[in-house]
Amino acid sequence: MAEKDAGSRVRDALRIDGELPDPGSTPVGPGKKPKALAKLESAGTRLSALQEALYAEGVGGGQRRVLLVLQGMDTSGKGGTVSHVLGLVNPMGVRYAGFKQPTAAERRHHYLWRIRKQLPAPGQIGVFDRSHYEDILVPRVSGLLTAAERRRRYAELVAFEEDLAGAGTTVVKVFLHISPEEQLKRLKARLETPEKYWKYNPGDLEARAHWPAYQEAYADIFKRTSTAGAPWYAVPADHKWYRNWAVAELLIETLAELGPEFPEPGYDVDAELKKLKGVGAPG
């Protein structure tokens, strides 16, 4: 793969290390919309090619796969990212899963039970639209976990992701970072457009009212669950065009570093070609 040396410029710039960048900023890459859109288009070609190689590797018996975890406040653009970034690659190679409030049936199991059922297969890019991190985020903000329980859960999440890594899964954790002002605009737009009513939930305002508590809970998550193998990235998400470009690049750099390889044929190519030449119309 010519892509092997895509480097880590975007990952290095967006990896969370203390303070988050301004939600309206563009810390790396294109700073204007037209350029970002053009770059996203060419990113689509690269992402698609890398994904096809990963898929082929999986067909050939390879175990590697990628899991993109998307977290963020309501309206931060998790769904839009799925549509605009994952929409660039072949649906055969994408496994999408959205996680809402756990159902009664799900609550009867360990909180990772429903997560495990949605993991990507070898060769796929899995996308979690919300994830196992909701299971520390929401109870924490609601004051349902003691400090000891929190610590145990962080350790459990880190161990879970280490297990995934051991099974060939590279986890890419992205926090879509929007400002409360931008959220207000987006919530309003949902309430002013009948075709967007379904995206609005009165509960969104309650979560909004706890904004600082959520930011604090996220800060803790980043600190406790960023590991060398699965760090957290913050993508400034007030500009949708920047968000899409940045997530695409994070995926490209990750896949390029994996360097997926089309598998060697498990058969004798020349012998098969000879057989093919010997066959006319069948039957």
Added chain:
Amino acid sequence: MAEKDAGSRVRDALRIDGELPDPGSTPVGPGKKPKALAKLESAGTRLSALQEALYAEGVGGGQRRVLLVLQGMDTSGKGGTVSHVLGLVNPMGVRYAGFKQPTAAERRHHYLWRIRKQLPAPGQIGVFDRSHYEDILVPRVSGLLTAAERRRRYAELVAFEEDLAGAGTTVVKVFLHISPEEQLKRLKARLETPEKYWKYNPGDLEARAHWPAYQEAYADIFKRTSTAGAPWYAVPADHKWYRNWAVAELLIETLAELGPEFPEPGYDVDAELKKLKGVGAPG
């Protein structure tokens, strides 16, 4: 939805009723590549809009969904159809599943067990790349089923799809119809391009050697399992551009007839707007 009256022109023309069309023909719609490509692009916009409404309906509690079943000889373009047609819509609304030879674990269950696990959720378009029909096709060609067993299995497949319909699933069954000459070209291309080696399987030539038996088995499947609710369509597939256009249109007509509706809000829009206006920066 303005799309409600998309009609059934393509479905009527491609519904199987006796003889199959010529694999190189274009019985309905564009007969030339440039026009077909342009039409596929605009089809993408319509398909995407319809799928979004179906998805929204699902979020609002609706149970309806679509299942596209793709069958066809090797190289007939099942994967290409997924990429070029389903690639037009938001990945959140697509559930892809490919079925290979059942594994040892899968064989210990009823043959519909692994199928049921991959059904689309409400609001989604499911795509089966091969399907439950392999479970009559392959054993039949291999001479493993008695006439009585075949009849029982046909009845079981029809009943299974009736159950799906009862649960809100519209099943669209498509046979991608290629000629043996075109297959030969495509197999050769796979053997002459290292990046396509992984798509080739020596078993493909064995299946090819039984071409007439497969065609006969398919003819039987079409006769026994075409129902008013879930008929079989034959898409001439020697031209990839025609195949993509035709499958997109079959999906569009199907979705337009369902007429998915954005759900009514489950909250008071004005009250929420008022609440929103009352909130400043949170926290």
